[in-house]
Amino acid sequence: MSVYIFHILIMTGIFAILALSLNILAGFAGLVSLGHAAFFGIGAYLSSLLMINGLGFIPAFLLSGGITSILGLTLAMPALRVKDDYLAIVTLGFGIIMGLVFLNLEITGGPDGLTGIPPVRLLGKPLYSKPGFLGLVSGILALMIASTWMLKNSRIGRAWAAVRDNDTTASFMGINVYYYKTLAFIVSAFWAGLAGSLYAHYTAYINPHTFGMHTSIQILSMAVLGGLGSIAGSLIGAFLLTVLPEALRKLADYQDIFYGALLVALMVFRPQGIMGRVKITDIFGRKS
């Protein structure tokens, strides 16, 4: 039983990193992505392939974050020519294309995915124990929370808020809108890539199904439920949406119905989420 609880907590931690990384993009900078699971998947495949080919855990882990953030940069370049709902659709398209790439490349193992992914190795020893892995995930999550909090309250975070609230006004004030939006993509993709690496070495098996649209929506639901723009909100959202489906295992058939109804109900009744103080309608500004 305790093994099971540790498993849930580890998954909560990984999804908290994902939800928070999407929150950096959507909540801080106002760029809603519907293809976030693609970054998660890129990190997972990269890290697995690097380690299968003989690299140590720490370089593979860091490289997976680094390379994913470079891909975030390359996505940002075309994607930022559009905004709002059009941007959401471009990222959705990116997510679907990446899903097909995972499914059809030889190096990713096609539909069967990758098996026998080596476990995390720290100080020369493989890390098999669940409490130990939970410690690793918590450490990385703590690092992320601290750095995200600092970012949010820094010059960069304030620039993001200005761009999110009104990018025209922000550019009149001398903020380089394009630069800050791209930066949000890079930071967000970096953390999502790291989450992918942790996930791959934890489960030792990945397949394209995990990184599809379903997961993108799940991550978005967590960030939106917790409240866009709130760090604590993303943690609460990730916790609730990982634990609730487990608690309601018997109702597994109803899980997706629940996600769908949750998103609609949140938008209609409480668009600001659990922790949000302001409505995201106000954050994003009303349609003129």
Add this chain to the structure above:
Amino acid sequence: MLFQQIINGLVAGSVYALVALGYTMIFGILGIVNFAQGEIYMFGAFGAILTLNATGSLALAIPAGILSACIVGLLLERFAFRPLRGMHPLIPLISAIGASIFLSSLARLMFGPEDRSFPIDFGFEGFNLFSAYITWLQLVIMAVSIIMMILLWLFMNMSRHGKAVRAVAMDSDAARLSGINVNRAYVIVFLLGSALSGVAGILMAIYYNSTSPGMGTLPGLKAFSAAILGGVGSIPGAIIGGLVLGIAENLGAAYISSNFKDAFAFIVLVLVLVIRPRGILGSGR
């Protein structure tokens, strides 16, 4: 080979065009993306096949399918979109994604996850035209799509309600001031868009002889790409976008890679948004 692929592309493309018309009208009038359009398409197909199984009459099944698509569309308008009117477009977008997941999983619970085939054999005989083989079914699909498009054009341009809808799309406040019932215009647009998607769903269910809860997701997203490609808000644009996308997809699958068949629509989508976000016939936003 080339001609055959173009014909196959035109058949798929005319169905994308029907669904794309729903997207483009709803976007044109409400400024929102109805992500659940593919699910309306799926409910249309299920309404038809379940009625056909129950009664054995195709003459009853087709109206029943269109009716179920319309009911789903009206419920969506009332519960997922009407409360969000006037908000930033991202809010109804997230709501629409939620509605789309809700509807496809509801269908999985109601109808079961398995694929259903049509109990009637429609036959796939056809004739040779130049180097291509065209089945009668393909011809019927294209003909039905063209008739639907003509009917839509007549409605939008000739009827009172159609003119009201166009007025609301141009400026809803001015339309309200001149005595047009704006709510009714929204309902009409959802009804029309849903009926067209329902017809598209039934046609595709017959064409591929399969009906499943997930059948609407990909065609829905592709039709959306078609609407953007043609220029969102433009009715002729949606038709051209659908046909171009259908042909591009079939040619891409035949000459580049069939594994990535489903990716071509989205590559086209991303390229259009990046190079010319207004689309082929769009007037800008």
